[in-house]
Amino acid sequence: MNIVVLVKLVPDTYSERKLSDTDHTLDRDSADAVLDEINERAVEEALQLKEAHGGEVTALCVGPDRAVDAVRKALQMGADKAVHVSDAALHGSDVITTAKVLAKAVGTIDGVDLVIAGNEASDGRAGAVPAILAELLGLPQLTHANKVTVEGDTITVERATDDGVLHLQATLPALVSVSEKINEPRYPSFKGIMAAKKKPITTLTVADLGLDPAGVGLSGAWTAVLEAAPKPPRTAGERVEDNGDGGTKIAEYLVGQKLI
Amino acid sequence: MSEVLVLVEHVDGEVKKATFELLSAARRLGEPAAVVVGAVGTASKVKDALARYGATKVYVAESDDAVNYLVTPKVDALATLAGRVSPAAVLISASLEGKEVAGRVAVRIDSGLLVDVVDVERSGDDVVGTQSIFGGGFVVKSKVSTGTPVITVRPGAVEAEAAEAVATEETVELPAVDPARATRITSREPAVAGDRPELTEASVVVSGGRGVGSAENFAVVERLADALGGAVGASRAAVDSGYYPHQFQVGQTGKTVSPQLYIALGISGAIQHRAGMQTAKTIVAVNKDAEAPIFEIADFGVVGDLFQVAPQLTEEVTKRRG
Numbered sequence: 001m002n003i004v005v006l007v008k009l010v011p012d013t014y015s016e017r018k019l020s021d022t023d024h025t026l027d028r029d030s031a032d033a034v035l036d037e038i039n040e041r042a043v044e045e046a047l048q049l050k051e052a053h054g055g056e057v058t059a060l061c062v063g064p065d066r067a068v069d070a071v072r073k074a075l076q077m078g079a080d081k082a083v084h085v086s087d088a089a090l091h092g093s094d095v096i097t098t099a100k101v102l103a104k105a106v107g108t109i110d111g112v113d114l115v116i117a118g119n120e121a122s123d124g125r126a127g128a129v130p131a132i133l134a135e136l137l138g139l140p141q142l143t144h145a146n147k148v149t150v151e152g153d154t155i156t157v158e159r160a161t162d163d164g165v166l167h168l169q170a171t172l173p174a175l176v177s178v179s180e181k182i183n184e185p186r187y188p189s190f191k192g193i194m195a196a197k198k199k200p201i202t203t204l205t206v207a208d209l210g211l212d213p214a215g216v217g218l219s220g221a222w223t224a225v226l227e228a229a230p231k232p233p234r235t236a237g238e239r240v241e242d243n244g245d246g247g248t249k250i251a252e253y254l255v256g257q258k259l260i
Numbered sequence: 261m262s263e264v265l266v267l268v269e270h271v272d273g274e275v276k277k278a279t280f281e282l283l284s285a286a287r288r289l290g291e292p293a294a295v296v297v298g299a300v301g302t303a304s305k306v307k308d309a310l311a312r313y314g315a316t317k318v319y320v321a322e323s324d325d326a327v328n329y330l331v332t333p334k335v336d337a338l339a340t341l342a343g344r345v346s347p348a349a350v351l352i353s354a355s356l357e358g359k360e361v362a363g364r365v366a367v368r369i370d371s372g373l374l375v376d377v378v379d380v381e382r383s384g385d386d387v388v389g390t391q392s393i394f395g396g397g398f399v400v401k402s403k404v405s406t407g408t409p410v411i412t413v414r415p416g417a418v419e420a421e422a423a424e425a426v427a428t429e430e431t432v433e434l435p436a437v438d439p440a441r442a443t444r445i446t447s448r449e450p451a452v453a454g455d456r457p458e459l460t461e462a463s464v465v466v467s468g469g470r471g472v473g474s475a476e477n478f479a480v481v482e483r484l485a486d487a488l489g490g491a492v493g494a495s496r497a498a499v500d501s502g503y504y505p506h507q508f509q510v511g512q513t514g515k516t517v518s519p520q521l522y523i524a525l526g527i528s529g530a531i532q533h534r535a536g537m538q539t540a541k542t543i544v545a546v547n548k549d550a551e552a553p554i555f556e557i558a559d560f561g562v563v564g565d566l567f568q569v570a571p572q573l574t575e576e577v578t579k580r581r582g
Contacts, residue, residue, distance in 0.1 A: 128363030222372030222406035242564025247572025
């Protein structure tokens with residue numbers, strides 16, 4: 001079974017994030033970058049399916065040059081090869097453009113049976129890229145999976161949401177996005193780290209994918225930012241020491257605010 | 261005035277609160293037209309409630325397939341209608357499924373997508389959405405420059421206001437399902453509906469952090485939440501320590517909430533957590549550490565032991581609610 005797993009480098013959520021002053025895009029240099037946690041789970045699931053059914057795992061990443069770190073981590077964990085789409089023209093791409101580029105890039109990989117993604121990248125939080133990708137590739141979407149099972153060309157998934165669990169079924173080829181709960185990702189072994197150095201990474205530009213560079217990135221986005229401003233920070237209000245009446249004081253405050 | 265399509269979220273014949281918020285937002289942009297996708301007989305159950313919040317039209321796409329396939333029936337219904345009525349906008353709740361539906365509708369009708377807006381307004385011919393990103397650190401106003409604006413609206417961000425209208429009903433035929441592209445729902449295990457409101461919809465959220473100390477101690481948080489009729493949340497530190505289940509995590513890698521009142525118990529207030537709650541209208545914090553960053557954003561803070569303060573507050577609230 002040939003699997004493409006989408007990986008992405010995101011700013012660390014424990015560091016401060018901001019928008020660049022000039023064009024309202026994410027200032028990716030201002031924050032530490034890490035492989036999105038959920039992507040590691042996506043890679044893990046791809047590797048487990050490969051171990052059970054054979055085939056090949058390709059890590060796919062769209063992002064600036066340093067996003068190659070995300071690809072390398074996936075290779076260290078055990079992916080066989082990687083495709084990295086890197087092009088200055090992509091700067092400022094919105095979710096739809098990103099999905100279109102991903103769809104084209106998946107198209108460069110032969111005989112794909114399954115595309116696996118994380119369910120929501122923590123920077124854009126659009127939560128829609130896997131679904132849009134399924135729409136563009138014409139694949140059934142089995143998103144927010146807690147559990148994935150493949151038998152023959154039938155794939156079944158447990159989709160867990162706040163509304164409960166849905167049992168889903170579709171025919172391969174298909175697209176899956178995985179949830180936080182699906183597995184515990186492995187750490188790359190020393191052997192894996194050494195082996196990764198020899199694994200092939202294909203680097204592609206937007207033109208290589210047959211897309212018009214003017215149609216992607218900020219200029220090609222179908223949405224336009226009119227204005228962006230840092231929100232004035234919340235200011236600290238009243239603070240009291242608890243002298244045995246802290247709870248009562250909160251209650252009085254809430255009554256004053258008409259909250260109870 | 262152009263119609264504004266609103267995708268209705270419903271469970272067992274009950275319309276979710278987020279849908280009333282969408283209808284209220286839609287009234288600012290045009291004529292709210294509710295789109296009901298579900299089992300046969302659903303629309304007759306929800307129509308009156310939709311009209312009460314201003315829906316002048318109810319589009320009905322009812323069939324077995326509408327229930328038995330994931331996401332795509334809703335996309336089919338909205339894309340079909342968008343082609344037919346050229347709406348001013350399509351509004352969908354920024355729920356987990358809503359985001360997926362919206363993304364697919366947008367690419368299918370070649371239109372721009374605004375995600376997770378907290379406000380929406382008309383500015384001349386444009387529909388402008390306000391987004392609060394990076395956990396409320398930045399406020400961004402955007403518009404869709406291509407096609408029909410497809411917008412997901414964060415639950416709880418826009419107030420639901422009743423506005424009685426008379427709704428006319430119109431049927432929408434869904435296209436036949438393509439089994440190679442669709443995902444079948446083979447069975448459902450509905451979540452056991454607790455007595456507490458849903459975290460993202462609750463007007464009061466009481467959250468516990470590392471300071472709560474154990475899973476058993478979370479009862480203190482729960483009792484206060486119940487006294488206030490609120491939902492229970494947890495910080496990432498509390499979830500990672502196994503005190504409370506992940507689905508209740510508030511923060512950058514969990515849920516984003518904007519309730520009227522947020523009470524943080526034993527939460528230090530790391531950026532990771534603040535990102536999920538700092539758009540709350542009022543924030544109250546209780547922490548032993550006077551230097552905890554949560555106090556920098558709290559409207560009212562008590563430096564003290566949450567195991568003393570919270571039960572006392574629970575008692576006061578219960579007394580006043582009588």
